[in-house]
Amino acid sequence: MKTRRLLAILAFILSGMLTSCEYEYVIPDVPVIDPTVPIKFSEEIAPIFSNNNNCIACHKTGATSPDLTADRAYNSIVPALINTADAEASQIYWHAHPLSTTHAWKKYKTAEAALLLEWIKQGAKNN
Ligand code: HEC
Secondary structure: OHHHHHHHHHHHHHHHHHHHHHHHHHOOOOOOOOOOOOOOHHHHHHHHHHHHHOOOOOOOOOOOOOOOOOOOHHHHHOOOOOOOOOHHHOHHHHOOOOOOOOOOOOOOOHHHHHHHHHHHHOOOOOO
């Protein structure tokens, strides 16, 4: 009886530890995005490609397709690399996704991928 009670207490403590670990692990990585606030391509998406030469180190005019330089990025990815019916299947989202198994040399940060996905869900507008 005593052992059982001890085990129950141990299990309780352990489950508490597990959920708190999960909490700490998940929260900092997943940004909270309000889907009712429009995401602006020019201010929030294009900079993901060009800031710090992130993507345009390779994807610039005359180099590897798609051309992701600020003034050409929209026409390079819409509609060719976008799937508005199934946003997560969009190539611009998956190809450099943190969990992608291809394109090993460069991935989005988790927060960038989440923002891009929401922008696609909002209709991939040139705003
Ligand atoms: C070091 C160079 C380099 C960087 C930096 C780079 N890429 Fe690429 N990317 C490539 C190469 C090479 C290919 C073609 C091979 C392939 O499909 O993986 C490619 C292919 C792609 C494709 C597929 C295009 C198609 O039509 O099949 C997408 C989408 C893409 N990259 C997006 C990105 C994004 C977004 C970033 C920034 C987060 C980025 N790339 C950064 C080199 C790079």
